[in-house]
Amino acid sequence: MGGVREVAASFVVAGPSGVAVRGRLKHLTAQDERVLRALGAYQGGLASRDLKARCADGLEHSAGSWASRKRGLTGVSSSRIAGAITKASHDQWALARRCLAAHIRSLEAGIRTLRHRLSLPVGAMGTKRAAGGYRSRGEWFHKSRRLKALEDRLATAVADWRSGRVRVVRGGKRLLNTRHHLTEAGLTEGEWRQRWEAERWFLAADGESGKRYGNETIRVTPDGQVSIKLPAPLAHLANTSHGRYTLTCTVAFAHRGAEWADRIEANRAVAYRIHYDTGRGRWYLTASWQKPVVQTMPLDAARAGGVIGVDTNAGHFAAYRLDAHGNPVGEPHRFSYDLSGTAAHRDAQVRHALTCLLHWAKQTGVTAIAIEDLDFSAEKTREKHGRRKRFRQVISGMPTGKLKARLVSMATEHGLAIIAVDPAYTSVWGGQHWQKPLTTPHRKMSRHDAAGIAIGRRALGHPIRRRTTPPSHDRSDRVRHRTVQAAPGAPGREGPRPRIPGPRTRSVPPDAARTRATRTPKTVRDVRSEQGWVQDPLLLTE
Template identity: 75%
Template sequence: MAPSFVASGPSGVAIRTRLKYLAPDDEKVLRVVGAHLGSLASVDLKARCRDGLSHSGGSWAVRKRELTPLSSSRWAGSITKATHDQWALARRCQLTHIQNLEAGVRTLTHRLSLPVGQKGTKGAPGGYRSRREWHAKSRRLRVLEDRLAAARADREAGLVHVVRGGKRLARARHHLDQAGLTEGEWHRAWEAERWFLAADGESGKRYGNETIRISPDGEVSIKLPAPLTHLANAPHGRYVLACRVTFAHRGTEWADRVAANRAVAYRLHLDADRDRWYVTASWQIPSIPTLPLDAALAHGVIGVDMNADHLAAWRLDAHGNPTGAPRRFFYDLSGTAEHRDAQVRHALTRLLHWVRTCGVKAIAVEDLDFTAEKTREKHGHKKRFRQLISGMPTGKLRARLSSMADQTGIAVIAVDPAYTSRWGAQHWQKPLTSTTRRTTRHDAAAVAIGRRAQGHPIRRRTAPPPAHRSDEQGHRTVQAGRRVSGREGTRPRVPGPRTRSVHAGRGANAGNQNAQHRSGRSAEHESWLQDSPPLSL
């Protein structure tokens, strides 16, 4: 098992607001500037992809020098930096694609080498069910091997495939009916995605950015490229928009940075579906040392199990005992990407509010990574299961949770996800189920996750040694703290009656066990004498 650790907080901040009440001239200027800089970005990306692995700082300087007369030195720097980041992202995606192909080839090769119908083991899959399936998978193996060879050749040559505007939108051009778009709507969305209106910040400059500048009172001004300076309505080749912007989220923090002339990066973009303009401000934040694990677990922990449609959470005390009732925070992952992101954000907001009311300072989650679990060859005909794990936003959930929890002072503890659902259901689902509460498998998994974060074993009790299976040995418990002496010993017997009306150790004769006529007590073995009859009879 991998050790649990406290996840680090975010390294940057991004906030967004809408550009309301834009004048017609403002929109015209934004479209012209975005289209002009977008064409330069396309040319620069083509040049960067052509350089491949032979790229160097000198070639970067040459590209920037060629773009400067057509825009400005700062616009050229932003374009070349964005191009470099896009090429690096494409390289990382290419490596991930190669690893997925290799995993598929290994699985197919192993299963094809086994006899048809052979059952698999716990650690490896078996053979295919029929000759027909074996033949189809053998053909797919050849396809994957060809794709793998082509991907490896591209990586060795430094060749990447990048589509400015997005591959999904490019393919939608050939399936407009399925995408629900007309040809004109597609062209507007395609042009908007290929525009470039982003500028990096500079500390020490006025309001933290010389290219796209937003003053503390919300005035937005843009430094126009050299060929478009005739569109300026302010001195020094700048264009000032007629609208004013305000940031509702982190607005005070943004205003403090702008007033102190600290670097803030801006990006202007058009949502073609809604026909609305937005501005996104982003900046880096200093890294804060993570809280030690013991300090984060001082007040207990809340274990969280992520599922396809909800988050299952349960609070655990400092000794690993589940307290209270489980909570579930539902979300809907259907629809557009914006809708799914909003659903995840709202579910995490409700979770963090509940954590704050409980007084707990830590949340335990699984360190999930379904990179090797999504392959078609690993799960075979289990299409619904593959769609289930592919639809779980594990990366987005981690990023959202670490960012939102950092603002509330709550630590996020990542644990090894191995067997949490299976062992949680085995050891905790039945004991936590009562006549008034139905404990699900996911609730039990949340308890297992929280106990693993605390360093406790998931098992509720440690079984006695095999040589002692009678009542003489008694049960041993591991529910006490790890440093408590006698933690592994037998539970002490509490004197008193075992009834619902009188609690143990609280009866009138709780301290005198001989006064209670039970089997095996000393009162049963005393000599018996009959009293003499009264004389009045």
């Protein structure tokens, strides 16, 4: 048990802190689209210049420089638009900074693995916890060159980190690189240009409590009428008073529409963003607002009604229901999804699988769902898994971040708590202790189903190890139940039961097995008499 790492404590995941709903802007006139495109392009140019200024400040940024940038933008737009643009620039710079830190950690992990494997002799065998040497001198040579390349990239990334330099692209780096591969992407130059310009538009405004309908720049009335405050250079496009342009269409929110209406009737802050989908040729309006911090359900209350343990896999969720005592109830369930195709298709697949899981959870009456706190940031390196390209693709394809956010948001609406557990050894110990005992002619237990039981028991605070059948009454230890389930405070209780050689009852001395093996009996009656009556009085004394 010395090599088993310490398992972190389970905890209840905090609920969502914000809400976002989207509605389509239908039946826009040609004039409406011209105004939206002109407004988006104008404010997008302001956002690009402000982001450039923010990146130039780097670590020297201060409240004074922020105020200076905001004053400059206010003169060519408005104070609220200037505030929204500067806030977006700060958020994008901070995101790029976090991505750079993650990139540095990934490079460091790859370099450590390369150095370890290059230090071993060619052909050296590896272990379960550490990879061995490379297979040939040619592979060793190529990996030594890759080590130098990674060290050079790490030096560049560390220098950028220390100087506060980040590399960001308004519109996205992936879309920018698509310009050089239009044939593979199935786009023409005009289609790519339209998509590129739409991604760089800025049509957003933060809300403000106390203002009419919660937003002064992009105002949406309870009946769905949308009006936009135009900046001074575009004031000639206004069709209503006070430099505002009112769209001819209305918008409706099918999801959370009543909650949104309650907020704007009370003049509470609501942020809006207008987005153009170039693939469908449609305009959308997204409304978002913050929710008050809700007290997280205590862990004991979440465990009271039992849990559903969910094992996350590349193509499905393996779920098993457990009662409050950690006993499996019913049959295993599997909710499949397909992660191939576009991002929208993958997102829809995960959302559908989670919906089916939550509906089943509500039917069973449990109070919480237990899921592993997965993070594959350090497991996707090419150097860690070597030639296992398919395995690396499977890990990279699992949407752990989106899955966590979506599951927490959807479970909160159903009144279910989410318990995050440490993923260490759940598949190994689940398969060892639960897969075979629960397999019957009418129930096929997989390793993933057993892992769901292990996850649920860990969330409930029970050890994963299973309680065995009590001994028969014709044995001398009939008074006590023999069990392999250790007490909660016993060190190493999650490990397998150690095998103790020798007899299992106290009626036979410890060396009886060796004595019987060396003795040559003449008759069956002699053997029985010797085995049945030879007892050690010391073993019977307690």
